[in-house]
Amino acid sequence: MIPEIGYFSLVLAMGLSLLLCIFPLWGAYTGNLRLMRTAPSLAVGQCLLVLFSFGVLIYITLADDFTVAYVAHHSSSTLPWYYKVTSTWGGHEGAILLWLVMQASWTALVAMMSKSLPWVLRARVLGVLGFLGVGFMLYTLWMSSPFERLLPYYPVEGRDLNPLLQDPGMIIHPPLLYMGYVGLSVSFSFAIAALLTGKLDNTWAKWSRPWTMAAWGFLTLGITIGSWWAYSELGWGGWWFWDPVENASLMPWLVATALLHSLAITEKRGVFKSWTVLLAIAAFSLCLLGTFIVRSGIIVSVHAFATDPDRGLFILSFLALVVGGSLALYGLRVSQVYSEGRYKLVSREVGLWVNNIFLVVATLIVLLGTLLPMIHKELGLGSISIGVPFFNQMFAILIVPFAILMGIAPMLRWKQNKLPPLAKKWAAIFVATIVITSAWLFSSFDDISTLTYLATALAVWICIATVVDLVEKVSVHPSTAQGLKRLGMSYWAMVLGHVGIAFVIASVTLTSAYSVERSVVMTKGETATLNEYEYRFEGVNEIRGPNYGGHAGEVTVFKDGEYVTLLHAEKRLYDVGMQFMTEAAIDDGFYRDLYLALGESMGNGAWSLRIYHKPYVRWMWLGGILISLAGFIVLADKRYRRRKQPSVEHA
Missing domain, CATH: 1.10.287 (Helix Hairpins)
Structure with a gap:
């Protein structure tokens, strides 16, 4: 009965989202203030219902209710409680419900924190968010419900969560990434609302900017933690593989970065208005494209979820509707958009615009490298591979002028220099x-x-x-x-x-x-040298975890005869799925990481090991954290604090 309550809660939320899509937009079109005023209540109501539904999913997962297909497929009774919570977004259906939670939460936040917006703009923003909510709720209820039953026959034990996802990084990585993805829908909604209103003045740019900064900050942090997870969990010593799913999160980040700078120009100088709107549309469209890539089954990746073509077709149709509709509206309104400010060639406006161009070109390169192999295969033209060398070479070319401009642009003044x-x-x-x-x-x-x-x-x-x-x-x-x-x-x-x-x-x-690496086969007491470090193999011990067994290899590290650290690398065998996983041992430092992965037993007490020395690798994640903080501290700017609601006449 409890899973059915969660499903019914989603049905009610779908009804409120449908009303949120209709009432405010119609009220704004007809000038009916009463209909516009329904928007905040509808937004908060559908948020509470979606949160309740997600709470139900967490409850039945913790209760090991294997009559529910999703719980049976992605959890087990031996799974630690915190990974049981993680399993609620570790599969396709739960991940989509998490997306709905984020969508509803962002919508409710906009409703509660935009009280100083004119009612017409506020109603249209919430109406567009309601439309997006309807699309994803319809997808969840129709094709991806996490509450489907296996009755009358159900397993007594679940299949367990994918061992790759049983990592602290995966507890926080997907929620942060989705906060960024869905947060960009707010920027998209502000842009569409401004186009519907026909007033692309500084108001929409000013109020869109803090929401965009927050979403960009979450997306940055999500990508950073995802990179750290790939480095620490996969056991390959890598941090970015240009995987199509990794690219799916990078593309909206690049466009959102361009959007942030363009919003600043539009807000302060009243220029590049049409370009800014186009970037807002493109950023969220790339989020939807990334969702299609991950959940359509057209790629094989350790990050990918679904393999159902029907689901991919639904998302592709929704993507076509959103992108096609927004671009059609943009085409109708763009001729009415005029820039107010004037500027010379040597000015901050030009510097930021040129950097925008580099970011968009970088996005197009990633888009080409990601989609071309898929399109080529789907057209029956055979398989082609666009790998790491292509991306590295193209980004190496772009990074030079981009970085030079990053140093120059802040020193430029507005208008001319x-x-x-x-x-x-x-x-x-x-x-x-x-x-x-x-x-x-x-x-x-x-x-x-x-x-x-x-x-x-x-x-x-x-x-x-x-x-x-x-x-x-x-x-x-x-x-x-x-x-x-x-x-x-x-x-x-x-x-x-x-x-x-x-x-x-x-x-x-x-x-x-x-970075240097070395593969060795060692028995107890043997040593190996890599750079200035000496590694002594201390042997292998059996280990036992809550839902896995395995072996742990211990290696003592010395430098110039002095003790540095003891590395403890594991090779786990998970009980339910009988899957092997490598847990790397990492001694982190500000200037270098010592990285050890335990391989296979070679017999007679010998084991294969991979040893890595990685200089300055921690700076990557330190940089990611600093970048994400940039997105959050803007929210403390007094210009974006709430002011008194404008009168009806100004609506």
């Missing part, structure tokens, strides 16, 4: 970059390639340029404290974001160039 003073400043930064990069690399590594030097210099360039700009802005005030106080949250967000990008560039460059 005089080039000679800027050129002198940039020349000084260039010299400092060469000195610091040379000192860093030549003191740390023996063999330095031209590409490694150039990429590292780009990271240093961004950091120095950011610091110089910060010092200049602070120094114009009588005191340092006063200067720091005058800097707004948006500026600090820019500083964190740019420094975070610099950390990521440096980490990717140095880890790719100087």
Whole structure:
């Protein structure tokens, strides 16, 4: 009975979402304020019902109710409780319900925190969000319900959660990623509402910006934790594989990054309005495309969920409806959009716009590399492979002008600048970059390639340029404290974001160039050397976990005869699914990671092991955290705090 209550709660939420889609939009069209005022209550109501339904799924999972197909397929009685909760989004149906939770929550937040918006704009934003909610609720109820029963015949034990997902990273990675995905629907809804209203002024850009920043921050953090999960859990010593599912999250992130900068220009200068709207449409459309890639069954990936073509067809149809409808509306309204500001070639507007172009080109490259093999195969033309070398080469070309502009753009003023003073400043930064990069690399590594030097210099360039700009802005005030106080949250967000990008560039460059690995076969007491570290194999012990058994290899690490750490790598065999999993041992540090993976038994007490030395790999995730923080601190900006609801006349 309890699963049926969860399903019925979704049915009621579907009804409220349908009303949310109809009443506010019709009220805005006819000028009926009473209908527009129903939007917040409907938004909050459908959110509570969806949360209740998700709570039911968690309850029946914790209760090991294997009469429910989803619980039987993705959980087991031996699974620890926290992984039972994780299993509620570890399969396709539960993941879609989690998407609904995020969709309903964002909608309710917009309803409660946008009280200072004009009623017409507010009603249309919530109406569009209601339409999106209807689409995903219909998909859940019709094709992906997690409450289907197996009665009268059901298993006495579940199949267990995929061992790959039994990791702390997967407890928080999918919710954060979905918060980012679905959060971009708010930006999309603001853009569509502005097009429907016919007023693409600064108001919609101003109120869309904090929601976009928050969604972008969650998406950044989700991608960062996903990268860390791939590094620590898969046992391959890698952190990014250009997998189609990884690309599915990268594409909306790239466009959302461009959207953030474009929103800032539109809000402050009243230019690039049509471009900003197009980016908002593209960002959420790529989220839907990513959902189709993951859940259509057209790819094989450790990240992919569904293999049902009918589900993929539904998502593809919904994607076509959303994208086609929004682009048609854009085509009808774009001729009415006019830019207000004027600017010269050497200006911040142009600098940000050019960086936008680089981000969009990068997105198109990822889109091409991801979809072309699928399309080629579906057309019956055979299989083609677009692998890591293609993506690495194309991004290596784009990152140079992109990083240079990242250092230059913050120093530019709006409208126009005089080039000679800027050129002198940039020349000084260039010299400092060469000195610091040379000192860093030549003191740390023996063999330095031209590409490694150039990429590292780009990271240093961004950091120095950011610091110089910060010092200049602070120094114009009588005191340092006063200067720091005058800097707004948006500026600090820019500083964190740019420094975070610099950390990521440096980490990717140095880890790719100087990571070394060695595969060895060792018996107890034998040693192996990698770089300046000596690894002594201490043997293998049997282990027993809550739902797995296996072996754990222990390796003591020394450097110059001094003890460094004891690495404990595991080879697990899970009881229910009888699947093997490698749990790598990692000794992390600010400048390097020591990474050990236990392989197979070779007989006579010998085991195969893989040893990795990875310099500066932690900087990648530190950079990701800094970038995500940039998305959140903007929310503290006083410009986005609630003000009094405008009168009916201004609605």
